[in-house]
Amino acid sequence: MTETQTRLDILAIGNAIVDVIATADEAFLEREGLTKGGMQLIDAGRAEQLYSRMGPGREISGGSAANTLAGAAALGARCxxxxxxxDDQLGAVFTHDMRAHGVxxxxxxxxxxxPTGRVLILVTPCGxxxxxxxxxxxxxxxxxSLDEALVREASILYLEGYLWDPEQPRAVMRHAIDVARAAGRKVAMTLSVNFIIELHRADLQGLIDQGLIDILFVNEEELLCLTQETDRERALAMVAPKVPLLVVTFGxxxxxxxxxxxxxxxxxxxVERVVDTTGAGDLFAAGFLAGQAQGRSIEDSLRMGAIAAAEVISHYGARPDADLKALVATKLG
Structure with a gap:
């Protein structure tokens, strides 16, 4: 099957999670022992306790790679x-939302x-x-759960770093990489967060060193964490030659x-006002990957990523509210 015969632009493997988003002041974070801007894993008991103390919340399907696909689909990509x-209420919500986005x-x-995974997200007044x-x-x-035929039918396999930690889905992603590369498809990955890099640095570096990743998404902190460097230029020099396309975001x-x-x-x-930075990196990847799937230049793909990221941080939730196609058409033509 050639590139022009693919039935999908992007197939992603990632966490299936529902976000519960509420506003909170810094005093609330301090009382709950939470680090502003951080991410921590919690068990079911702590989730129930924290949820009971949060203010009114909005339930919006999330998950990093799932958010990226929602944005890419809004831009016309086949996902x-x-x-x-x-098999519970939040699972039904997530399934409905993905399909409603055309994914x-x-x-x-x-x-x-x-139960179905969820993220309790507390947004401070600064966003x-x-x-x-x-x-x-x-x-x-x-x-x-992995349909090998679907992997072979997608131009890009997109992997979520958050899901690299548990053994079972990591094995699924490793197999998906083998299938994709055997079919001549591109493999893209987002490293997601520093603690995943710290836990699996050797493993992730191995994927890069072996040339198994075609498109790597990181933010600056993740790049420095991966390389254990403090200087951006040295870190770039260590990673960029090993990846055909390296994309680094700087907020x-x-x-x-x-x-x-x-x-x-x-x-x-x-952006007139930053409301909620949840999903900024996910939507940047959405715009960039959609641009690449459409055969656009690197410059235009970066612009599409920036446009999608700006839209998502202007409101609550990690999925687009506005018509991303229209925004891109207005700004890029």
Whole structure:
């Protein structure tokens, strides 16, 4: 099957999670012993306790790779998702939301405990989010959930770093990489967060050193963590030659892509007011990958990422509210 014969642009494997978002002041974070802007894993008991103390919340389906697909689909990409929910109310919510975004989602729900994963997100007045994650059923993704034919039919296999920690889904992703590369497909990965890098640095570096990753998404902190460097330039010099396309985000300072030694940069899109930074990196990846799937230049793909990221931080939740196609058409043509 050639590139032009693919039925999908992006197939992603990631956590299937529902976000519960509420506003909170810094005093609340202090009382609960939470680090502003951080992410911690919690068990079911702590999730129930924290939820009972939070203010009114908004339930919005999330998960890093799932958010990326929602944004990419909104931009016209043909997308499918592999992720595990439980056979419960939040699992039904997640399934409905993915399909409503136009993303193919066929993974059967898992019976019994643990429940569908959820992230309790506390947003302070400055727009910073503090995340408390119950991974739940998402970390019990079985090998039989992977449709190898679907992997071969997708131009890009996109892997979520958050899901690299548990053994069972990590095995699924490793197998998916083998299938994708055997079919001549591109493999993209987001490293997601520093603690995953710290736990699996040698493993992740091995994927990069072996040339198994074609597109790598990191933010600056993750790049420095991966390389154990303190200098951006030295870190870039260590990673960029090993990855055909390296994409690094710098928050309000924009982003950079490095391909074959050539650098491309983009400024962050202006935002009237930052409401909630949840999903900024996910939607940046959405715009970039959609641009690549459409055959656009690296520069235009970076712009699409910046446009999608700016839209998502202007409201609560990690999925787009506005018409991303229209925004891109207005700004890029």
């Amino acid at each position: 499918a998702f592999v992720g595990q929910v439980a 193919r989602f066929d993974t059967p729900a898992r019976a019994g405990d643990p 910073e989010r503090t995340m408390n994650t119950l991974l739940g059923a998402s970390h019990y993704l079985p090998m039989e 309000p300072d924009g982003a950079m892509a490095v391909r074959g030694g050539e650098r491309f940069t983009v400024a962050a899109e202006p």
